[in-house]
Amino acid sequence: MALTAVGVLRDDGDGGLAPEWTLEGGTAELWAGAVLLIADEDQDLCAEDGHCELYREQPAPVAAVPERLVMTDGLHTYEYVTGHNAAIDKMLGVKS
Known part of the structure; x- marks a missing residue:
């Protein structure tokens, strides 16, 4: 509602x-x-x-889908797949 x-x-x-x-x-x-x-x-x-x-019941949580992130600092390229390390996910602002 x-x-x-x-x-x-x-x-x-x-x-x-x-x-x-x-x-x-x-x-x-x-x-x-x-x-x-x-x-x-x-x-x-x-x-x-x-x-x-408002919900009559708590909505079911949506399962987090692993996401491949590619980052670069101009010299190095870094790849990370979300969902493997909660601390890193939090640092990167990934919604769990």
């Missing part, structure tokens, strides 16, 4: 809550009958642009 965050409730400093709208027009961008959901446990549920995705 894809969602769009429309606002965040922030502490107003006086013990109350004030909405911080992520929609440019605030409530003017909403429509009659719109359902607003509360994400009470996960503060970082949606990205900064307000978009997020």
Whole structure:
């Protein structure tokens, strides 16, 4: 299910809550009958642009496909196949 965050409730400093709208027009961008959901446990549920995705079950992990990387420093050429050394994969920024 894809969602769009429309606002965040922030502490107003006086013990109350004030909405911080992520929609440019605030409530003017909403429509009659719109359902607003509360994400009470996960503060970082949606990205900064307000978009997020929810799954009924955790998506199955995608198996990492070995990738052949070729690097050169101008003098030497190096080859590496990902998936053999987690430390090197992390250093190279390879997604596992």
